[in-house]
Amino acid sequence: MRRTIPVKEVMTKEVVTITPKDDIAKAAKLMSSHRVGCLVVVQNREPIGIVTERDILTKVVGLDLKPSKVLVGEVMSSPPITIGPDVEVSEAAKLMSKHDIRRLPVINEGKLVGIVTASDLASVVPEMAEFADVSLPPAEEISTSVCEVCGEVSSHLYEVNGKWVCENCKDSME
DSSP states (O other), X not given: OOOOOBGGGTSBSSOOEEOTTSBHHHHHHHHHHXXXXXXXXXXXXXXXXXXXHHXXXXXXXXXXXXXXXXXXXXXXXXXXXXXXXXSBHHHHHHHHHHHTOSEEEEEETTEEEEEEEHHHHHTTXXXXXXXXXXXXXXXXXXXXXXXXXXXXXXXXEEEETTEEEOHHHHHHHO
16 A cells, blocks of 8 residues: 655745845845755745755855855746645655756745655655555755755765765765
């Protein structure tokens, strides 16, 4: 018998938000102080986009732009790809894979009620694997992004326990 797990059981309920008129410097400070990799962009309390550390790296830092002069609305991904709280985590994983994203705002009746990340989904993979009788895949490697443990920009990141980490953090986690 296969157990279904809805997104609401693994999502983070306290979502850090920002407006499209705020600047990237503020966004980076919020991400750092809350230790998150993305912010949901809201206007009139409605989610209209998402800005990630990758957006900041590729659309601001990588272009040598000044973060205090670039608005969140200029670099956010919009409209955000979202999911409902009662959708199965396997469907959330498929949606993330299809769109090559790692975060999904969770919307219920038009309101932001949470966010689910690839790390959240990875936390239930062993439980899902038990019911599906599958084994976990080997760790993947990506290049140039921000380590989810120490926050450093690294030319190579590795997936360890559902987090993308630099080589130093990878060694300390194994």
